[in-house]
Amino acid sequence: MAKPQALAASLVLVLVVSLAAIEAAHGICGLSNGEFKLCQPAAAVNNPTASPSSECCAALGKANLSCICRYKGVAGVWLRMYHIDANRAMALPGKCGLTMPSNC
Numbered sequence: 484m485a486k487p488q489a490l491a492a493s494l495v496l497v498l499v500v501s502l503a504a505i506e507a508a509h510g511i512c513g514l515s516n517g518e519f520k521l522c523q524p525a526a527a528v529n530n531p532t533a534s535p536s537s538e539c540c541a542a543l544g545k546a547n548l549s550c551i552c553r554y555k556g557v558a559g560v561w562l563r564m565y566h567i568d569a570n571r572a573m574a575l576p577g578k579c580g581l582t583m584p585s586n587c
Contacts, residue, residue, distance in 0.1 A: 535578055543575060
């Protein structure tokens with residue numbers, strides 16, 4: 484009985500990772516892939532910049548911040564694929580003078 488459950492769990496995991504990869508390729512929460520990369524240095528796992536660039540802040544200013552909140556939890560696993568620290572990434576809007584939604 485454990486085998487069907489393990490197979491189902493594996494399929495769900497593959498689906499989640501695949502959907503995250505597809506979304507990342509086409510943009511995330513109103514940010515194009517290029518705009519997303521503008522913020523990568525300030526949210527990097529290793530040697531992040533002290534503050535986000537003005538280009539990063541401009542990109543975040545037009546992003547869907549409510550959408551970004553969902554990457555705070557389990558869905559943030561794909562962030563590590565890009566060597567991004569989820570906590571640093573969630574701090575970027577505040578560093579840009581933007582207010583995250585209260586339910587984030």
